[in-house]
Amino acid sequence: MLIAFNKPMNVLSQFTDEGKWPGLKRWIDVAGVYAAGRLDRDSEGLLILTDDGRMQARLTDPARRTPKTYLAQVEGRPQPSALEALRGGVTLKDGATRPAEVAAVDAPDWLWPRDPPVRMRKTVPDAWLRLTITEGRNRQVRRMCAHVGLPVLRLVRWQVGDWTLDGLAPGTWQAI
Structure with a gap:
């Protein structure tokens, strides 16, 4: 089953x-x-x-290497260099990650409200990324995004395989 x-x-x-x-x-x-x-x-x-x-x-x-796709709401605006770093794989404390597929996307209009709501700051913009990884380390997507200066505010796994x-x-x- x-x-x-x-x-x-x-x-x-x-x-x-x-x-x-x-x-x-x-x-x-x-x-x-x-x-x-x-x-x-x-x-x-x-x-x-x-x-x-x-x-x-x-x-x-x-x-x-089962692909897992996430939608991540991040703090800040993703710069091309940050996205390229994720695409190439980044080095975390537990070693280098495999390259990720990543793209900046519009906020998903189908997504349900989160409970509790995401903490927003008026002076700091946010953005959405769609990331696909093929490994599953502890808090990997959050750590990868933080590594390139984009702390994750909300993380939703959309797809597995x-x-x-x-x-x-x-x-x-x-x-x-």
Whole structure:
């Protein structure tokens, strides 16, 4: 079984609650499925769950290079040099990243409001990036963007492999 879940903000990518943060069991009442990969508590979007260990390994194995596409609202205006640095791969504390596909995009008009809302500063502009990476290090997109001077304000995973969030409201899931 494969499940696509639109993980809301401040939800953990595990079934058990931890402190004040809820786990997936509040939304998904299906026995024997586990997340294939993770989304940080403060990130939103597509989380794939499966009961198939081989599928879980295939989706998370760095050697497979499963593409994951994110929409990132960043603080500041992306300069061409920052986008080129991301496209070439940047060196983080845990080593060089693989090159990312990245483009500045318009704010998505289909995106739901975030709860809590993004903190905005009147004197600092923001912009949206669409990034596709083929690895999945801890907080990787956030760290890559910060490395080039574009701190992430909001991060939404749109796609994993061929699966997208299309048609999934926050906190809802469907079998795929």
